Amino acid sequence: MTEIDPAAETQAVVANPAAALRPKRNAFFPRLFRSKAATISAIIFLVVVIAALTAPWLSPADPSAIKIIQRLKPPGYANSAGTTFWLGTDALGRDVLSRVIFGARVSLTVGLSAVLISGTIGLLVGLLSGYFGGLIDDLFMRICDIQLSFPTILLALTIMAVLGSGLDKLILVLGLTGWVQYGRIVRSQVLSLKNDEFVLAARATGERQWRIIFQHILPNIWSPVIVIASFTVASNIVAEASLSFLGVGVPPSIPSWGTMLADGRQYIGVADWLTVPAGLAISLTVLSINILGDWLRDYLDPRLKNLL
Amino acid sequence: MRYIVRRLLQSLFVVFGVSIVAFGMLFMTGDPTEVILGDATDRMSVAQIEEFRVKMGFDRPWYVQYASFVGNALQGDFGYSFIRHQPAYEVITDKLPATIKLASFAFVLSLLVSIPLGVLSAIKPHKPLDNIATVLALVGQSIPSFWLGILLIMFFGVYLKWLPISGSGTWQHIIMPGITLAAFPIARNMRLTRSSMLDFMQRDFVRTARAKGISENRVIYAHVLRNSLLPIVTSIGLELGFLLGGSVITETIFGWPGVGREIVAAIGSKDFYVVQAGVIMLALIFAGVNLLIDLTYSLIDPRIRYGS
Numbered sequence: 001m002t003e004i005d006p007a008a009e010t011q012a013v014v015a016n017p018a019a020a021l022r023p024k025r026n027a028f029f030p031r032l033f034r035s036k037a038a039t040i041s042a043i044i045f046l047v048v049v050i051a052a053l054t055a056p057w058l059s060p061a062d063p064s065a066i067k068i069i070q071r072l073k074p075p076g077y078a079n080s081a082g083t084t085f086w087l088g089t090d091a092l093g094r095d096v097l098s099r100v101i102f103g104a105r106v107s108l109t110v111g112l113s114a115v116l117i118s119g120t121i122g123l124l125v126g127l128l129s130g131y132f133g134g135l136i137d138d139l140f141m142r143i144c145d146i147q148l149s150f151p152t153i154l155l156a157l158t159i160m161a162v163l164g165s166g167l168d169k170l171i172l173v174l175g176l177t178g179w180v181q182y183g184r185i186v187r188s189q190v191l192s193l194k195n196d197e198f199v200l201a202a203r204a205t206g207e208r209q210w211r212i213i214f215q216h217i218l219p220n221i222w223s224p225v226i227v228i229a230s231f232t233v234a235s236n237i238v239a240e241a242s243l244s245f246l247g248v249g250v251p252p253s254i255p256s257w258g259t260m261l262a263d264g265r266q267y268i269g270v271a272d273w274l275t276v277p278a279g280l281a282i283s284l285t286v287l288s289i290n291i292l293g294d295w296l297r298d299y300l301d302p303r304l305k306n307l308l
Numbered sequence: 309m310r311y312i313v314r315r316l317l318q319s320l321f322v323v324f325g326v327s328i329v330a331f332g333m334l335f336m337t338g339d340p341t342e343v344i345l346g347d348a349t350d351r352m353s354v355a356q357i358e359e360f361r362v363k364m365g366f367d368r369p370w371y372v373q374y375a376s377f378v379g380n381a382l383q384g385d386f387g388y389s390f391i392r393h394q395p396a397y398e399v400i401t402d403k404l405p406a407t408i409k410l411a412s413f414a415f416v417l418s419l420l421v422s423i424p425l426g427v428l429s430a431i432k433p434h435k436p437l438d439n440i441a442t443v444l445a446l447v448g449q450s451i452p453s454f455w456l457g458i459l460l461i462m463f464f465g466v467y468l469k470w471l472p473i474s475g476s477g478t479w480q481h482i483i484m485p486g487i488t489l490a491a492f493p494i495a496r497n498m499r500l501t502r503s504s505m506l507d508f509m510q511r512d513f514v515r516t517a518r519a520k521g522i523s524e525n526r527v528i529y530a531h532v533l534r535n536s537l538l539p540i541v542t543s544i545g546l547e548l549g550f551l552l553g554g555s556v557i558t559e560t561i562f563g564w565p566g567v568g569r570e571i572v573a574a575i576g577s578k579d580f581y582v583v584q585a586g587v588i589m590l591a592l593i594f595a596g597v598n599l600l601i602d603l604t605y606s607l608i609d610p611r612i613r614y615g616s
Contacts, residue, residue, distance in 0.1 A: 145318055146325030148546070149595045150587075151553020154571075155329070158587050161575040162336045162343060238452045242557055245454050246572055261454060265561070268458065269466035279455040287450035 031299055038295040041288035048285050052104040059098035060086070063255045067093035072271050088273040090263060099255040100277045106256040107285060110171055110240040111233040117175025119229050122182025127213050129183065130190025140183060147180045153242060160248040167250050170243065174236050182228055189221040223300040230293035234286045241282050257282045311606055319599045326591040330584050331377050340366050346578040381588065387581030389574075396581035399574075400567055400589050406476060407566035410559070411551040413482050414489035418547075422494045423540070426501025427533060433506060441498060448495030453554055457488040457561040474563035485562040489554050493547050497540055504536040544601060549594045 033039050051058060061083065070079055071093040078084045087096035129140040147155070156173050163169045193199060194217065202212050243249035244258030252259055257278040264274025297304050334340035341361045342349060349357055361367050365376065380386070386396040429438040464484060465473035471480050508514060509532055517531045518524075556568035563569070567586050574582035 142318075142321055142325075145322050146329075149322045149326060149549070149598070150329065150591050151549045151594070153553045154556060154587060154590060157556060157571070157575070158329075158333055158583060159336065161583060162333055162580070234450070241452055242454060246557065246560060246575075248575060258454075261458060265458060268462050272462065275455075275458050275462075279458060283447075283451050283455060286452070287447065290446065290450050 028299070032295070035295055037291050041291040041295075044284055044288040045292060048104050048281075048288075049108065051101050052108045055102045055105050059095070059101040060084075061095035061098045063094060063098040063102040064253065065094060069093065072267070074271075075273050087277050088271070090260075090274050091267065091271075096260075096273060096277055099260055100257070100281050102255040103257040103260060103278060103281065104285075106167065106244075106250055106254060107237045107240060107282070110167070110174065110250075111236040113171045114174035114178060114236045115229050115232050117172070118178035118232065119182055119225065121176070122179035123186055123218075123225060125179065126183040126186025127190055127218065130187040131194055131209075131213055131217065137187075140187070144180050144184060147177070152177050153239060156239060156243060157246065157248060160243055165244075165248055165251045167254060170240060170249050174239055178232055178236070181232075182225060185224050185228060186221055189224060190217055193217055193220055224304055227293060227297045227300060227304060230289060230296055234289040234293065237282065237286055237289070312603060315599065315602055315606075319595055322595045323592065326588060326595070327378055327381065328374075330588045330591075331374055333584060333587075334580060335370070340364075343578075343580055386585035386588070389579050389582050391574075391577050391579045392582065396579075396585040399570060399582050400585045403565060403567045403570045404589065406564060407552070407555050407559070407568060410482065410485055410489065410564055410566060411548070411555060413486045414493070414551055415548070417486055418490040418493035418497060421490070422497035423501050423537075425494075426498045427505060427528070429498070429502045430505035430509070431528060433502075438502075441502075445495040445498045448491045449499075451491065453488050453491065454557050454561055456491055457484070457558060460484045460488060461561070476563075476565055481562075481564075485558050485564050488561070489551060489558045492554070493550065497543075497547075500540055500543065501536060504539050505532055508532045508535050541601075541605065548597050552590045552594055 032042060067089075070077070070085075070089050071091055073079075073085060073089045073093075075086060075088040075096075076084065077088060085095050085097065087100065090096055090099070125140055129137040155177050159173050159177075160169065163173070199212060199216055202216050207216075240249055241256070241258030241261070244256045245262045247262065249258055250256045260278035261275050261282075264271070264278070267274050334343050336343075341357060341364070344364070345352070345357070345360065352360075365373060384397045386400075388394075389396050389399050392399050425441050429441045432438060460471075461473045461484065464471045471484055472478070473484070475481055514527060514531055517527050522531075552568075555564075555566055556572060558564065559566045559569035560572050567590060571583055571586040574580070574586065
């Protein structure tokens with residue numbers, strides 16, 4: 001066991017009070033592996049990430065290659081050329097397994113990119129609105145009211161209906177409609193922090209406003225932002241699949257889990273292999289991200305349990 | 309009284325925001341003529357398109373158009389559906405009862421299942437029933453509604469043939485869409501009830517009640533549960549938004565003849581006045597019910613009325 005030097009520790013605490021409150025970083029993996037559910041979720045999520053990154057090499061066939069002659073073949077079907085279709089083929093003779101693997105790309109791309117957009121906007125708006133208050137804050141709260149009165153999926157559906165389907169548009173729409181919850185949490189955190197001694201001290205020493213906001217307050221509110229981000233990756237994946245399922249998400253030419261379910265819906269009871277793999281893929285991915293989000297929340301700050 | 313006035317003003321602002329979003333919908337691509345006519349512009353001469361633009365009033369400045377849009381909407385005129393050959397307002401109001409029926413069924417179902425399960429889980433935490441319920445809640449929150457809908461259709465509709473898979477004629481028709489729509493609120497309310505119950509069971513007034521010798525059942529139901537229900541009542545308003553938004557997907561899967569399915573169908577046929585009317589109506593219902601809930605809540609809980 002290493003010996004702890006009390007003087008050095010006190011110094012570290014004084015130098016960076018936020019760091020002293022944070023759990024030690026090296027405890028991350030040991031803590032993760034102690035939770036069985038979180039470990040399994042991490043493995044599932046890793047598999048999805050690897051599938052998305054290596055899709056062109058991993059998938060046995062071209063996911064968009066149409067071959068009507070081999071349409072609706074059951075799992076395990078091998079064609080005359082010796083290619084085996086482990087999860088069968090769809091109504092246009094495309095390989096279901098390859099489409100599921102490529103679908104991971106769309107899901108993760110949309111999930112993560114939209115979170116980057118909404119997180120950045122929400123963080124900035126929340127910081128400014130919480131710190132400065134006044135007119136900015138009033139305006140922000142009213143925009144929140146309006147957006148909360150629109151079910152997000154309905155808002156996204158409406159915009160996508162006018163703009164037309166497309167991966168880039170979908171990311172933008174989900175990003176621009178999802179920032180409110182970050183804004184609200186960040187704002188409430190800033191409100192509770194801005195009269196803390198370390199902020200008042202910084203202000204008293206004449207530090208510039210933006211330095212106080214970004215160097216003193218921001219480092220202290222990362223935890224809830226990261227936790228919301230993990231949950232929104234999951235909800236974005238569901239939103240992407242929902243919109244694609246309704247025909248306004250990604251264009252039909254791009255393999256996505258949502259469009260696979262929409263296509264396979266007509267063949268329930270006839271060719272269940274069209275829907276089951278895609279449905280399981282979405283559910284497992286979303287479930288694993290949600291479990292990881294839960295774990296992350298308890299790891300970063302157990303007090304957040306009452307907030308998120 | 310001040311609270312009620314403030315809350316009413318807030319609702320007015322929300323209605324204003326909803327009207328801006330719905331109005332802006334047609335202008336998102338820059339030219340509303342293009343949105344309304346769609347592909348038909350290919351078959352029309354420039355003069356014909358121009359004539360249509362003038363006839364619809366799209367040549368006027370945007371604020372004049374907005375004023376006439378609001379003026380017409382206040383009289384229930386949301387434009388004419390050339391596909392349905394009916395005013396857009398009527399297309400939507402015809403479908404409203406079905407949507408309200410489905411949302412109410414799902415709402416009641418979610419409360420009937422989630423609250424007893426949450427209570428049972430909290431009474432004996434970390435026992436088998438609690439563990440099963442927790443896993444079910446996690447799955448319920450992660451499984452996308454369209455996948456759950458497809459699974460129900462697969463098992464109870466196609467294989468077991470117990471329930472009809474589409475339509476709305478008999479009482480059996482509402483069961484599967486109701487469960488699909490209620491799954492997420494059940495999971496969320498169950499977790500909310502459980503954590504809220506566990507929180508209140510630690511409080512001093514519960515210890516006092518026990519010390520007085522009141523029976524355990526009375527302690528749980530009359531003291532703990534009554535207080536634990538407050539956060540659930542608060543979230544009911546937002547839940548309704550989820551039910552109305554979620555109805556878009558659920559109604560589409562099960563062919564339920566409501567506003568949600570109508571909006572999706574209208575998007576498919578580029579019938580934008582119907583989309584506009586549908587979105588406005590759903591958002592207004594949502595805002596109206598939220599207002600009612602908040603006002604009722606302020607009557608029950610004096611702390612809100614006095615703004616503390």
